[in-house]
Amino acid sequence: MSHAAAQASIGDSEFDRDTTITARADEPGVYDADLSAGWTIITAVNGGYLLALVGRALSAALPHPDPFTVSAHYLSASVPGPAVVRTEVVRIGRTLSTGQASLFQYDENGAETERIRVLASYGDLAALPDEVRTTARPPAMPAYEDCLGPEAGPAPIPGSSAIVDRLRLRLDPATAGWALGAPSGKGEMRAWFELADGRDADPLSLLLAVDALPPTAFDLGLRGWTPTVELTAHVRRRPAPGPLRVSITTRNLAGGFLEEDAEVWDTAGRLVAQSRQLARAPRTS
Amino acid sequence: MSHAAAQASIGDSEFDRDTTITARADEPGVYDADLSAGWTIITAVNGGYLLALVGRALSAALPHPDPFTVSAHYLSASVPGPAVVRTEVVRIGRTLSTGQASLFQYDENGAETERIRVLASYGDLAALPDEVRTTARPPAMPAYEDCLGPEAGPAPIPGSSAIVDRLRLRLDPATAGWALGAPSGKGEMRAWFELADGRDADPLSLLLAVDALPPTAFDLGLRGWTPTVELTAHVRRRPAPGPLRVSITTRNLAGGFLEEDAEVWDTAGRLVAQSRQLARAPRTS
Structure with a gap:
């Protein structure tokens, strides 16, 4: 790439x-x-x-x-x-x-x-041992080249968003339908994630990566703000250089709130961060 | 029951x-x-x-x-x-x-x-609206009667543990193999959960329920302490009366730490709580 x-x-x-x-x-x-x-x-x-x-x-x-x-x-x-x-x-x-x-x-x-x-x-x-015993598998998503950068479609969020220029996000086409008015309804969002200036990831930038994709609510067909109430992130490993794969899932939209679970995988195929947030669901559908 | x-x-x-x-x-x-x-x-x-x-x-x-x-x-x-x-x-x-x-x-x-x-x-x-739009499904586990109470096998944890008398836990046999020396290796633990004196669940007791099952490390074949570093719980709904279903999963044991993800479901089939903790993995295997 x-x-x-x-x-x-x-x-x-x-x-x-x-x-x-x-x-x-x-x-x-x-x-x-x-x-x-x-x-x-x-x-x-x-x-x-x-x-x-x-x-x-x-x-x-x-x-x-x-x-x-x-x-x-x-x-x-x-x-x-x-x-x-x-x-x-x-x-x-x-x-x-x-x-x-x-x-x-x-x-x-x-x-x-x-x-x-x-x-x-x-x-x-x-200082951590290199031992890994995991049943977690990287998210099933297309190769970097087959995911959608900002040049592929309309601006994902109406209005001017400066953060778009700081990130190099390439969305899995399966979770990008909302940008064309056809959300999957599954509550999933997956993307390749890099900083736009090519800086490699480190533990601090992982804290950014877990909350930088479009909200899963978009894939549920909802628009509007999804303000975070609380977010907890675990950093499990120093990420290898290269683009990260970020996968975010919402399973339970109920009572006006939803959770967003994020996983971040590095180019070495290691799960480097996990996070979960509780957010308010958008009021409009 | x-x-x-x-x-x-x-x-x-x-x-x-x-x-x-x-x-x-x-x-x-x-x-x-x-x-x-x-x-x-x-x-x-x-x-x-x-x-x-x-x-x-x-x-x-x-x-x-x-x-x-x-x-x-x-x-x-x-x-x-x-x-x-x-x-x-x-x-x-x-x-x-x-x-x-x-x-x-x-x-x-x-x-x-x-x-x-x-x-x-x-x-x-x-005060929350009753709206539910969820893809989450209750854990696949046997009926209450077909799960294993303390009378079914050896004491799950060696030594005297007072908490055993305060809870009425009935383990899914699929996640109870460790008690007989045959852990599944999947890192899963599922049980029906009640307080022993029959008190119904409420939002405060859900905070107990998310951290009261045997550790998933046992199902990974590990023994020893799994001390919690951090635990975050979301309570999503007031639970209906009756026994809760609690499902806990560990996907990533790496570098001497593991996460435990818990879900708690009530008798009405609602996801009433979710939690995730970061814990130290047992040192011995």
Whole structure:
């Protein structure tokens, strides 16, 4: 598969620049950030991007580098602009440490408003044994070349969404019917996922990948917002270079809520991340 | 199916008595509790019981009654005896409110040691529309009468486990082979689940139900502890009376960790709860 000539790298990419955190010299565990307008869907900042940014702050605050399990409750809608992440070290263990973080933005009077609160346990993926005993199989989906990039059809989401330019998503045609008015009704979404500037995936970008595809509600024939109430992601392995396969499934739309289960597979055929979120179902059908 | 003559009821049962919380008059949002020795596996207090007790404290602290999504990170092993739950109201919204809670016990010097930290969003299950649009199907398992109660075989876990007397678990024979030395290797566990005193299920007891079956690791042929790192449960509907069907699956045992996905179905054929946990895999095989 062909990539753009200029490959960005981990540490020097759009994703890294836009998740930059700056430690306050006088307040340990507090980090300033600037939410980029580059990761928005219409006007809303993508929840996976927020999770990655908060995840970076926790990685700085905790003695272990990698998110193993991250639980986020979304409290209010983030907007591009200044933000502050306040972290707390909850427990430090030998192989795992646990931390908490809240991302705040400022209201018109300068008061802090909490956007997202996170509990997370971190470890060191490089220290894990290579043992794998899994019955999980990669999602059945066509080869990269046979999936649909943005050039293949109409804009998937009406309106201007900056995040479309930051990602290189190629949708499985079987889960892209909604873009042509023919959703499958199964509640599935599958895509090859890369960052548009060619930066390889790492544990932090996996936190973006689990929440960056079009919502499964589209494949159920529903339009409108699917705001996340809570999302928990497990990162199970450092991903191999190359495009990821992301598969998202909704089985239970009931009572005005739905779950979205995501799996992320790397080019080595390893399940590198799993996530589940509870979201509000769109009100219109 | 037949039940013991004396049926306990919601509010007057072993489960209710053992999850009793007492608000401190002088400290708003702080609740004293006593962890019962009745819900232990050998010496460890069951994680689902802890989650239900913390869930009861959050239900008291928040304006909405029912746990919709509860994320718990387990920090240290709880023991029977006194405990205190400290809650914080994070956000109050119209249909959902979010809270945080920590359960502490006391070390030999009387200092508080944190056992579990929880982030949760609560709502009102009774206020949800009855709409269901789901592709999920109940687990394929034999009828209640054809599953295996404790009288059918050897004690599933060596040693004395008080929790066995508090639950009426009937295992699907297909996932009970490990008790006879013949695990299926699939990483599945299915059972009919009731409280032993006949108390019907409610949203709080669902938090127990998602973490009360023998670990799927047993069905993978592994013995030993599977300590939970993090568990997130979604309660989707108030359960109908009668025994629940609980199905737990592990797909990815890798790098010394595994996930356990649980589904809980009620007698009305509704998916009432889903959960996923990340746990450490047993060290011995």
